[in-house]
Amino acid sequence: MDLEYSADEMAFREIVRTFVRAELPADIAGRVLDHRRLSRDDHVRWQDILARKGWLTGHWPRRFGGLDWTPVQCHLFDEETAAAGAPRLIPFGLNMVAPVIMAFGSPWQQSHYLERIRQNLDWWCQGYSEPGSGSDLASLRTSAVRDGDHYVVSGQKTWTTYAQHADMIFCLVRTAQGARRQEGISFLLIDMHSPGITVRPIILLDGEHEVNEVFFDAVRVPVENRVGEEGRGWTYAKYLLGHERTNIAGVGASKREVRSLRELAEQLRRDGQPLARVESIARRIAEIEIDLMALEMTVLRVLSARTEAPGPEASILKLRGTEIQQAITELAMDMAGQFALPFVPQAFESGGVGEGVGPSALAPLAARYLNMRKVSIYGGSNEIQKNIIAQTILGL
Amino acid sequence: MNFTLTEEQSLLGDAIDRFNADRSRRRGVDASEGRGRPEATGESMRALWAGLAELGLAGLLVPETYGGSQAGVGGSMADVMVMMQAAGRALMVEPLVATAVIGATLLEADTDLTRRAQYLDRLVGGDLLVALAHAEPDASASMFRVTTRAQAQGDVYVLDGRKSVVLDGGDADLLLVSARVSGSADEAHGVSLFVIDASAPGVVRRDYATLDGHRACELMLDAVRLPASAMLGAPGEARALIEHALDRGSAALCAEAVGVMETLLAHTTEYLRTRQQFGQVIGRFQVLQHKAVDLLVHLEQSRSMAYLACLRADAPDRDEAARAVSAARVSMARSARAFAQTAIQLHGGIGMTDELPASHHARRLSLIEFWLGTREQHLDRYMALAARDEATSSA
Ligand SMILES: Cc1cc2nc3c(=O)[nH]c(=O)nc-3n(C[C@H](O)[C@H](O)[C@H](O)COP(=O)(O)OP(=O)(O)OC[C@H]3O[C@@H](n4cnc5c(N)ncnc54)[C@H](O)[C@@H]3O)c2cc1C
Numbered sequence: 001m002d003l004e005y006s007a008d009e010m011a012f013r014e015i016v017r018t019f020v021r022a023e024l025p026a027d028i029a030g031r032v033l034d035h036r037r038l039s040r041d042d043h044v045r046w047q048d049i050l051a052r053k054g055w056l057t058g059h060w061p062r063r064f065g066g067l068d069w070t071p072v073q074c075h076l077f078d079e080e081t082a083a084a085g086a087p088r089l090i091p092f093g094l095n096m097v098a099p100v101i102m103a104f105g106s107p108w109q110q111s112h113y114l115e116r117i118r119q120n121l122d123w124w125c126q127g128y129s130e131p132g133s134g135s136d137l138a139s140l141r142t143s144a145v146r147d148g149d150h151y152v153v154s155g156q157k158t159w160t161t162y163a164q165h166a167d168m169i170f171c172l173v174r175t176a177q178g179a180r181r182q183e184g185i186s187f188l189l190i191d192m193h194s195p196g197i198t199v200r201p202i203i204l205l206d207g208e209h210e211v212n213e214v215f216f217d218a219v220r221v222p223v224e225n226r227v228g229e230e231g232r233g234w235t236y237a238k239y240l241l242g243h244e245r246t247n248i249a250g251v252g253a254s255k256r257e258v259r260s261l262r263e264l265a266e267q268l269r270r271d272g273q274p275l276a277r278v279e280s281i282a283r284r285i286a287e288i289e290i291d292l293m294a295l296e297m298t299v300l301r302v303l304s305a306r307t308e309a310p311g312p313e314a315s316i317l318k319l320r321g322t323e324i325q326q327a328i329t330e331l332a333m334d335m336a337g338q339f340a341l342p343f344v345p346q347a348f349e350s351g352g353v354g355e356g357v358g359p360s361a362l363a364p365l366a367a368r369y370l371n372m373r374k375v376s377i378y379g380g381s382n383e384i385q386k387n388i389i390a391q392t393i394l395g396l
Numbered sequence: 397m398n399f400t401l402t403e404e405q406s407l408l409g410d411a412i413d414r415f416n417a418d419r420s421r422r423r424g425v426d427a428s429e430g431r432g433r434p435e436a437t438g439e440s441m442r443a444l445w446a447g448l449a450e451l452g453l454a455g456l457l458v459p460e461t462y463g464g465s466q467a468g469v470g471g472s473m474a475d476v477m478v479m480m481q482a483a484g485r486a487l488m489v490e491p492l493v494a495t496a497v498i499g500a501t502l503l504e505a506d507t508d509l510t511r512r513a514q515y516l517d518r519l520v521g522g523d524l525l526v527a528l529a530h531a532e533p534d535a536s537a538s539m540f541r542v543t544t545r546a547q548a549q550g551d552v553y554v555l556d557g558r559k560s561v562v563l564d565g566g567d568a569d570l571l572l573v574s575a576r577v578s579g580s581a582d583e584a585h586g587v588s589l590f591v592i593d594a595s596a597p598g599v600v601r602r603d604y605a606t607l608d609g610h611r612a613c614e615l616m617l618d619a620v621r622l623p624a625s626a627m628l629g630a631p632g633e634a635r636a637l638i639e640h641a642l643d644r645g646s647a648a649l650c651a652e653a654v655g656v657m658e659t660l661l662a663h664t665t666e667y668l669r670t671r672q673q674f675g676q677v678i679g680r681f682q683v684l685q686h687k688a689v690d691l692l693v694h695l696e697q698s699r700s701m702a703y704l705a706c707l708r709a710d711a712p713d714r715d716e717a718a719r720a721v722s723a724a725r726v727s728m729a730r731s732a733r734a735f736a737q738t739a740i741q742l743h744g745g746i747g748m749t750d751e752l753p754a755s756h757h758a759r760r761l762s763l764i765e766f767w768l769g770t771r772e773q774h775l776d777r778y779m780a781l782a783a784r785d786e787a788t789s790s791a
């Protein structure tokens with residue numbers, strides 16, 4: 001047992017740090033650190049830079065063009081990039097559909113789609129949820145009917161993050177009305193530019209457009225775009241969810257945000273004193289930091305022990321990770337005090353804050369607090385995570 | 397002790413509910429959607445306010461002699477409680493707190509009797525919007541720090557300074573501005589209240605929307621010259637009056653939060669009863685039932701504290717009033733936040749959307765604690781008063 005990073009790991013961290021310092025575009029980092037809105041192009045630019053270096057997929061196995069990074073290396077990469085203000089990597093291709101294609105995809109899917117993901121050529125989105133099927137995903141109704149070499153897909157997905165940017169969507173669809181609902185589900189890779197697909201925006205309560213409804217009207221999908229066997233989609237879907245939940249823990253980003261809380265506490269004053277000297281604030285920051293330490297150690301333990309896909313312990317990471325993300329934005333809003341109130345839409349745009357009210361760093365904080373209510377809902381709600389833990393770990 | 401409403405008070409609440417339901421029907425939105433911003437509906441704030449004045453809301457606290465408080469209701473904070481709960485239920489965004497509660501309280505204290513009669517008459521008729529401009533941009537633990545200066549120069553005062561997040565300040569005709577005539581920033585004495593026409597030279601306002609659908613402004617005062625008569629009350633002795641007006645405003649916000657929670661609880665339980673997952677309504681899941689019960693507990697706690705705040709805000713013992721109001725604000729803040737978080741969570745994804753009416757209530761509940769003093773300011777104030785009380789009783 002050893003808590004210290006090895007010399008190799010320290011060297012790896014240094015290499016990442018040096019690279020990020022040189023290559024991460026300053027305008028993008030500025031927006032991330034100031035909590036401004038990111039464009040599609042911001043994400044693509046950064047991911048292109050990593051793709052050229054091979055680091056977009058450093059965590060992939062070598063036989064799919066990855067670098068076989070160890071869990072510790074992945075963790076260090078995440079921490080270093082997040083700390084520097086790199087945008088979160090859009091996970092839908094890299095960390096969600098890719099592991100499924102690696103494990104269950106056809107040789108053609110592996111050479112075609114994995115290669116395109118590796119080179120950052122496609123923006124993927126996730127078509128799981130439907131209006132009637134959220135927590136109860138297996139009740140999904142979007143249907144795929146076989147017609148020669150194609151499936152004809154009809155139905156609706158919803159809450160689809162960044163569908164407005166996407167080139168590809170991976171979808172759970174119903175191919176048969178089985179005895180068990182889970183049995184008639186298949187996993188399709190669908191081109192978002194196909195005729196018959198319509199995307200409608202959904203505006204969230206902070207005014208942002210990040211999710212959408214996606215409508216499928218007799219969309220023709222080649223049979224070769226089905227992953228694995230027909231009717232086995234549920235198995236693949238669950239495999240993917242384990243990956244999604246580990247990813248959601250977001251330790252690197254939370255560490256950056258705690259640092260940002262500390263900076264804010266130094267910068268903001270109350271009665272002429274920095275907020276960092278106000279005991280009630282200082283204690284809350286410290287407590288969040290301690291919670292985050294516990295999470296980080298747990299992530300490292302889970303990742304190190306991992307042989308195959310993460311199991312139910314991923315649910316613990318999702319629970320704690322999201323609770324901490326929410327606590328951070330809650331404290332940031334409290335630090336803003338009365339300046340949490342103004343709604344200054346320009347404040348989210350890159351460039352200026354327009355004429356802000358109060359210190360400009362405060363303008364997006366309340367909106368971000370509201371936005372982060374989502375993390376305990378998506379990726380399987382926190383109630384569902386607890387159900388999973390109760391059933392599979394505790395055997396209740 | 398008696399917690400029942402008079403018949404007139406019940407009728408007042410019903411009348412406001414009916415008014416809001418009618419208005420929403422005309423606008424074609426649900427009564428509780430809270431999409432009442434004039435810019436969204438194309439109506440003018442003036443016209444909206446005139447409608448409420450007709451209902452008697454603008455002058456609810458104004459004595460009968462000035463045309464306010466008719467038909468057996470009005471004149472008391474219990475009436476304000478009824479009004480604000482109804483306002484919360486429908487997420488009304490009109491300047492009830494700024495004009496009808498805080499504005500009316502301050503103008504009624506005017507010792508210039510002619511001016512008092514004139515302004516109150518207009519206020520009751522819905523023809524005068526008022527805003528108290530008190531809080532300043534530099535954060536402080538105290539809600540009563542004043543650095544805006546009023547310099548006496550012969551028989552005029554010259555005001556310089558800045559006021560921040562002034563509730564409904566952008567629409568106001570009349571700004572009531574706290575400014576220091578003597579002493580240092582935190583001293584209780586030396587603060588005066590000035591009545592300023594919003595169009596006076598040197599007054600600059602920057603109006604903006606707030607995340608919870610209301611409006612506020614930044615107010616810049618640059619060498620604003622005022623006659624000595626613009627001072628409301630005795631020179632340097634406005635602190636107690638401002639404190640009382642703000643306490644009434646805070647009590648009103650506590651009551652409003654109760655109304656917002658009532659609607660949000662109704663929406664949420666309705667959703668739990670109808671949304672199906674896993675072949676059953678989600679309200680059958682015990683963990684969700686318990687969360688819904690938490691909502692009810694928060695609502696009832698908040699209701700109790702709204703009573704306390706509204707009924708004590710006018711207590712003759714000023715410290716007692718202040719303690720009750722700040723206690724209610726702290727309690728309300730905690731409940732409002734937890735309530736909004738849980739209500740969103742119980743709705744799942746749909747709870748995150750602007751399209752869902754309930755999310756507007758959740759947004760108001762998330763931000764209401766930052767108006768008229770933050771949770772921390774009220775907690776500090778409560779603790780200071782409690783400590784003072786302790787010291788006196790042990791002396
Ligand atoms: C911002 C955002 C982005 C998203 N992005 C995507 C995306 O890209 N792709 C995608 O497919 N989906 C996405 N989702 C959808 C997300 O996965 C669902 O919202 C989530 O699974 C919950 O489903 P639901 O919204 O239908 O809520 P419901 O399932 O209706 O849940 C409502 C409430 O009931 C609770 N509940 C339900 N069942 C149980 C139970 N058995 N026991 C206890 N409590 C229960 C839930 O926890 C919740 O509190 C996103 C959601 C959000 C908010």
